Amino acid sequence: MCSTLPTEVQNAPQIDQDSGDTIGVLDCLRLNVYVPNKASSQNPLPVMVWIYGGGFFEGAAGWYDGSYLVKHDVVVVTINYRVGPYGFMCLDIPEVPAFGGDANSITVFGQSAGAGSIDLHLYSPYERLFHKAIVQSGSAKVEGMFINPDYSAAINIAQQLGFNTTDSNEAISFLSTIDSHLVIAASSSLGYWFRPCKEQVFDNVANFVEQDSQNQYSPARIRNTPLFVGTTSDEEYTYDMNEFAGNPFLDKIKTHYSLSDADLTRISNTIRHFYIGDEEISSDLLRELNDFKQDFHFQHPIDRAIVKYIEQGANVYQYIFAYSSDDSPVYHSAELKYLLSPKFDPLDESNKKDLLMSKCATTMWTNFAKYGNPTPESTEEVPVTLDRATVDKRSYLYVDDENGNLLPLTSLPRKYQNWGQDRDWNRGSGVGPDDGVRIDFDNRTVVGIRIDSENG
Incomplete structure (x- = not known):
């Protein structure tokens, strides 16, 4: 064949x-x-x-x-x-x-x-x-x-391996002489x-x-x-409820977007309501949390x-x-x-x-x-x-x-539509109810939120 x-x-x-x-x-x-x-x-x-x-x-x-x-x-x-x-x-x-x-x-x-x-x-x-x-x-x-x-990564890895420098070229030259397994291990240990x-x-x-x-x-x-x-x-x-400990809705947005505390609260509450309504987070909502x-x-x-x-x-x-x-x-x-x-x-x-x-x-x-x-x-x-x-x-x-x-x-x-492709109002960005805040995901700015009102 x-x-x-x-x-x-x-x-x-x-x-x-x-x-x-x-x-x-x-x-x-x-x-x-x-x-x-x-x-x-x-x-x-x-x-x-x-x-x-x-x-x-x-x-x-x-x-x-x-x-x-x-x-x-x-x-x-x-x-x-x-x-x-x-x-x-x-x-x-x-x-x-x-x-x-x-x-x-x-x-x-x-x-x-x-x-x-x-x-x-x-x-x-x-x-x-x-x-x-x-x-x-x-x-x-x-x-x-x-x-x-x-741009400091090479310098930091070199220092982890015992070579002190503040020059990237020197760090790269040093790393090129080191066993690759040591470089990988040092990189991993530095996170x-x-x-x-x-x-x-x-x-x-x-x-x-x-x-x-x-x-x-x-x-x-x-x-x-x-x-x-x-x-x-x-x-x-995932079946691991530890993935959703605390406030997963706020935590996800906060990790990736630099927003004010007020906007973070409004946005995360809106998203939370869209997925689980007024329910408390529990294993009964595992499907919705995974969504x-x-x-x-x-x-x-x-x-x-x-x-x-x-x-x-x-x-x-x-x-x-x-x-x-x-x-x-x-x-x-x-x-x-x-x-x-x-x-x-x-x-x-x-x-x-x-x-x-x-x-x-x-x-x-x-x-x-x-x-x-x-x-x-x-x-x-x-x-x-x-x-x-x-x-x-x-x-x-x-x-x-x-x-x-x-x-x-x-x-x-x-559910896939609601996260951002509501073309009646702003193609390509947004999540939230009719009145609120919207995130422009491409430019990482806040201009208001909207989610389809049937689900929001």
Whole structure:
């Protein structure tokens, strides 16, 4: 069926989240290429390039298996990139065709932090080397995905390792001589979490990230780009009530926005009332509390990104992945089992329902890589067709197992709408009742709040 060109790709230096050990090597910039036997220079096939997630502090190409996707006659490439301080420490100092791939039909796809990376690639001023993108459960607009640079980080890590300096160049020179495991451990002990940032401007140096992620706007780059964007139905579901101790509504807003105490109180009370009314926080409200957590961290920022894609002329197809074979919540990363059978959640091929879902999901993802449309026609594996999403008609595919059907729907679930896409009054921002305060999420200012009055 396919030939695999594997390399024994080692992880980038990182902390193993299970053992707490420091693992990986700096010489990690490798890739795996999965190639169907029928691929050749005379028969070039669409290429899918996978960018893994992991919060920019963990992950590896070798965790993911491209063999399920490659069965659909695409070339799959999984790439390694450096994470943590070696990949994302912001400083204040300045070929596919060989594998039978079609250089004119390249799709990048990624999940979580990988999706945030793709979002940044879409707006980067560099020449674009891809033609389509699949953005799974992430965006550069997700809170915490994009940070202000800390130019003292290298100095602080060097000092943690016994080298005292106030000069970034000296710190970097020192760190380059130190075992990478020691650097990773020192960074972790200092509590650093490195992520993309707006880059310092230098003469004759081309920046990859030129804009704050909340204000990305470039219709010339986005227009006509095919995008397949979505989330799982229960991204951050938890049964741990400690997650909601104190006042979670106020705490979430306070963590990410610099607002006056009066505005924080009004906003958090309004949001609280929207989700749980006048009820006291208890385990009986676990579903509603999880809805708030998920909406704040994922659904709302991703939905804002989708609206901006559409407004800038992208060809957007949207999905919500809600399939679970055992009726458990469909957590963050749940769809990866059926696409890439990752080591942390491998596909059980003895489960016939899961295997059918894998065939369905890989068909949609590879259809998009081939045609720029996940459902170009109704087939046995995918017996539906999906319209493109527009600002006024938010068509999306609800991927579930109810009666074995996929559901093409034409408007988002009500809770997703209420967080910010009330187009009658201010497209792209806002939450709250008819009279109150609204947050402009793109510019982090307060201009009034509104939530649909039926629910507020």
